[in-house]
Amino acid sequence: MIEQKLRPRRMRITENIRAMVRETSLSVKDFVYPIFVVPGENVKEEIPSMPGCYHLSVDRAVELAREISCLGIPSVEVFGLPEYKDEIGSSAWDMNSPVQRAIKAIKAKVPELAIVGDVCLCQYTNHGHCGQLCGHYVDNDATLKLLQKVAVSQAEAGADIIAPSDMMDGRVAAIREALDEKGFANVSIMSYAVKYASGYYGPFRDAADSAPQFGDRRAYQMDPANSREAMKEVALDIAEGADIIMVKPALAYLDVVRQVRDSIHHPVAVYNVSGEYAMVKAAAANGWIDEKRIVLETLTSMKRAGADIIITYHAIDAAKWLKG
Template sequence: MYEQKLRPRRMRISPAMRAMVRETSLSVKDFVYPLFVVPGENVREEIPSMPGCYHLSVDEAVKTAKECWELGIPSVEVFGIPEYKDADGSSAWDMTSPVQRAIKAIKAEIPELMIVGDVCMCEYTDHGHCGHLEGHYVDNDKTLKLLQKVAVSQAQCGVDIIAPSDMMDGRVAAIREALDENGFQNVSIMSYAVKYASGYYGPFRDAADSAPAFGDRRQYQMDPANAHEAIKEVDLDIAEGADIIMVKPALAYLDIVRQVRDHIHHPVAVYNVSGEYAMVKAAAKNGWIDEKRIVMETLLSMKRAGADIIITYHAMDVARWLKEDANA
């Protein structure tokens, strides 16, 4: 009988052995938890398409942010539904809007918690597109001026990281210039550098009331077929001053995550988006999958592909699971 000297199974023989040789691991320190802030008080309403996620008034957002911090999650990203919408989304830089108020309140309550501010216009415009419209065309350069206003307003409220998700050309340079001119040199930029025009965003548009009133966003978000273009977008944003580079969505684009990771020395973030989350929740509700096992495997794949930071709606659940496992 052939004598097999190399037996990879020896490294899988027990939990202790598997843990000893494990190449990739998840930590709560990897996570950013998204919050959806709405007008009102004492509001905590579950989002139908995203079970376990909620529309939160400012006071409830502070409570959730505090819970994140107590679980060891180091950061939250704040999205919001404003009290009013108009053609240019002026509520996006209104200092009395829910997002600005939530940023201030969270930072006052938990100063060590890092706050990421989403900078885009789709939640605030009455047409649902990500910038200033000229007819049915989103005007790139006029939109940049709006994004500057949003970024500065959020910085004034205390964000640590500005995250432009609009996909306008030149937005990183414009935002960096505006932040620096207003004394916010230490506010970082996490650019949605590689953001695809994806069908995985559906539940988010329900959560953020941001569906476009006409057409779609393919004129400014990336074609899912393109990989080389991703590297071009990354290079442009780094040259403009981005501190962190994001790929969105995550799960269907892990090949892009790996290419970006191999190409740059900046931190790489991924967004485990609403459609990815909702599919897991729906399958788990029907008893078709083991939710914990699927979630852990999915997030681990993102780390293995090269992500340093994972924005995920699963963050609080995973933080609890990791704590339970550590105490088992």
């Protein structure tokens, strides 16, 4: 009898063979590109800690949305800096604020794009926390009423998906109720169900001017050491009506992404956050890594872990690289 030699390398010999047996594919259709809108006109200012990302006035955001759509990216998520801040973040539901104006303008000019509205209060409050305060404590139930206003205002502006990122208990149910009561039953909810109190958010807080004025957010965002708790949060948000479940950050939590994917049948999103992006950009600028190779490998790892949707600041570059 002839002894068989096991040679997995046979399936790696040529690019065509590798492509035939490749288990995970990355597509431009997987991406959501985050944009940051600000007051003013003809504003395009690079965010220092996030090279290649910009603060954009509404008119320039529409220009970028057209470019994004032409690249085949199906969706944008809109964040914004308001013209004013107060104790409860009331500019977050002001229809004249940059976010609502940008959503409306993009929907009018680039209707094929799916628009995600981020629902949180941190960039709108003068204290930088994600809800209404009672002393130094974020009042969960009082905040829910404010989040309902934000969600409805974004739906009225034209958002297709509402994405609450505040981590208040019960916010998915509250937002679903408010949307349905106002006639927005077809607006879906992408819940930041598993959002960790992470050090990877630093550059975003510069971009959104949302750093807390005191303390931190560990009293409402999740402890990075916990994964069983993540599954509890996922189950609660699904029960409350979430249509899409998100894990944030992505790269340091791929084990959690896999656990979520294996336990639910809902679409799973990940947020490839600002710190992950900034580290790659800094290393590439110093010539330490091959940026294209690292980015595509990283994004593929998120798909391999189980993500259906990837929110990433690399989306524009990755779309160009994938098109070759």
